[in-house]
Amino acid sequence: MSGVVVRPARPDELAAVGELTVAAYLADGLVPDDHWYVEELRDAVDRAEHGTVLVAVGEDGGLLGTVTVVRPPSRYAEVAGEHEAELRMLAVAPGARRCGVGELLVRTAMGLARAAGAWTLALTTLTTMASARRLYERLGLHRAPERDWGDAAGYTFLVYTAPLSQEVP
Numbered sequence: 357m358s359g360v361v362v363r364p365a366r367p368d369e370l371a372a373v374g375e376l377t378v379a380a381y382l383a384d385g386l387v388p389d390d391h392w393y394v395e396e397l398r399d400a401v402d403r404a405e406h407g408t409v410l411v412a413v414g415e416d417g418g419l420l421g422t423v424t425v426v427r428p429p430s431r432y433a434e435v436a437g438e439h440e441a442e443l444r445m446l447a448v449a450p451g452a453r454r455c456g457v458g459e460l461l462v463r464t465a466m467g468l469a470r471a472a473g474a475w476t477l478a479l480t481t482l483t484t485m486a487s488a489r490r491l492y493e494r495l496g497l498h499r500a501p502e503r504d505w506g507d508a509a510g511y512t513f514l515v516y517t518a519p520l521s522q523e524v525p
């Protein structure tokens with residue numbers, strides 16, 4: 357993990373950010389490879405127009421992971437309300453996992469949201485995203501079941517939130 361930096365993505369990195377995001381989700385079987393959401397995961401160019409796309413970069417400059425921070429009225433803010441920021445599309449390259457890259461991305465995103473004045477961080481995840489859910493809980497996010505929602509395809513989306521007024525433990 358030494359030497360890993362998290363920073364906003366440069367425009368010339370966005371195509372690779374999109375491919376990394378798709379690879380991360382497909383590697384875990386989180387979405388069928390012919391699902392419409394795969395193209396949304398791939399479109400980091402559009403995400404960067406509606407939020408802040410962060411990247412984790414290794415010492416050699418290689419792309420290791422990404423997460424996007426959005427605030428309403430961004431169309432990527434699915435659950436965040438007033439005074440809230442939302443994390444979208446957290447992804448770490450399969451070969452870079454279990455080294456703390458995901459944690460560094462989420463911690464940095466929380467700091468960014470706090471600095472931008474958001475009071476609360478919100479995000480949506482799936483029951484199948486066990487690694488991500490452990491990560492969120494480790495960083496002080498809590499389930500907000502009253503805000504869970506579902507779609508016509510039968511997916512249930514689990515909402516987590518964290519107050520941003522305090523430092524992450």
Ligand SMILES: CC(C)(COP(=O)(O)OP(=O)(O)OC[C@H]1O[C@@H](n2cnc3c(N)ncnc32)[C@H](O)[C@@H]1OP(=O)(O)O)[C@@H](O)C(=O)NCCC(=O)NCCS
Nearest residue numbers: 380446447448453454455456457458459481485487488490
């Ligand atoms: C969820 C995801 C981003 C986590 O990324 P990651 O970089 O592996 O995350 P971390 O390394 O911070 O933590 C993962 C695990 O590695 C462990 N770990 C961290 N550093 C470690 C180290 N140096 N040595 C050994 N283990 C380590 C953590 O304790 C954690 O363990 P746990 O899963 O048993 O709780 C990644 O698995 C992923 O891209 N998943 C697919 C996409 C996804 O689910 N996105 C969530 C959208 S809501």
